[in-house]
Amino acid sequence: MILYDYYRSSAAYRVRIALNLKAIDYQQVPVNLVAGEQRSAAHLARNPQGLVPALLDGELLLTQSMAICEYLDETYPQVTPLLPAASADRAKVRAMALLVACDIHPLNNLRVLKYLLTELGGSDTQKTQWYQHWVYQGFDALESMLAVNAGAFSFGDQLSLADVSLIPQVFNANRFNCDMSRYPHICRVNDNCLQLKGFIDAHPDRQGTA
Numbered sequence: 001m002i003l004y005d006y007y008r009s010s011a012a013y014r015v016r017i018a019l020n021l022k023a024i025d026y027q028q029v030p031v032n033l034v035a036g037e038q039r040s041a042a043h044l045a046r047n048p049q050g051l052v053p054a055l056l057d058g059e060l061l062l063t064q065s066m067a068i069c070e071y072l073d074e075t076y077p078q079v080t081p082l083l084p085a086a087s088a089d090r091a092k093v094r095a096m097a098l099l100v101a102c103d104i105h106p107l108n109n110l111r112v113l114k115y116l117l118t119e120l121g122g123s124d125t126q127k128t129q130w131y132q133h134w135v136y137q138g139f140d141a142l143e144s145m146l147a148v149n150a151g152a153f154s155f156g157d158q159l160s161l162a163d164v165s166l167i168p169q170v171f172n173a174n175r176f177n178c179d180m181s182r183y184p185h186i187c188r189v190n191d192n193c194l195q196l197k198g199f200i201d202a203h204p205d206r207q208g209t210a
């Protein structure tokens with residue numbers, strides 16, 4: 001498989017975690033978001049949205065990190081299942097995963113922050129305020145969901161899609177100096193995940209920087 005990747009992209013980071021947890025060999029092809037390579041003709045042919053990640057599995061080209069993670073989970077169900085067996089439990093895991101992927105991350109994406117700065121004339125301080133606002137709003141809710149659902153990980157003691165989605169968001173929240181002391185459950189789950197090889201190897205600091 002080939003992952004079109006950027007080391008600091010949290011959406012690509014999710015897919016790296018899922019690939020590692022599934023013990024799938026893959027090749028990384030960096031798409032430098034700061035240099036604008038995501039808008040090149042070559043990358044738009046892979047992902048018409050001009051975003052990373054994209055995953056090539058043989059002839060199959062996939063986009064959208066959560067769709068890719070579910071594809072990997074369905075294709076390799078025996079190795080580290082990312083969704084629980086019961087449909088009610090799957091809905092709970094997806095709710096936590098999508099809270100991050102749909103309701104925090106898109107508001108704080110590179111193109112949105114850039115738009116705030118360049119088109120709307122915002123300052124760096126306003127950009128940080130915007131970023132932190134949406135993290136706090138999402139994490140306040142997620143913290144209360146983890147209080148009910150979490151054990152060592154987001155959903156009991158089994159790894160799940162909720163962890164795959166959460167850990168990259170915590171990395172980014174730290175980058176933007178969010179006060180994580182407000183979230184003891186999130187921090188515990190994050191610490192536990194970061195002890196595991198699949199998460200360690202997927203970490204942005206362990207990737208090439210191109």
Ligand SMILES: N[C@@H](CCC(=O)N[C@@H](CS)C(=O)NCC(=O)O)C(=O)O
Pocket residue numbers: 008009010011012033038050051052053063064065066101109110111112
């Ligand atoms: N919903 C998409 C989001 C993908 C996304 O936003 N990727 C970001 C990096 S995390 C990106 O490529 N940004 C490029 C840009 O904003 O120009 C997914 O989960 O794959």
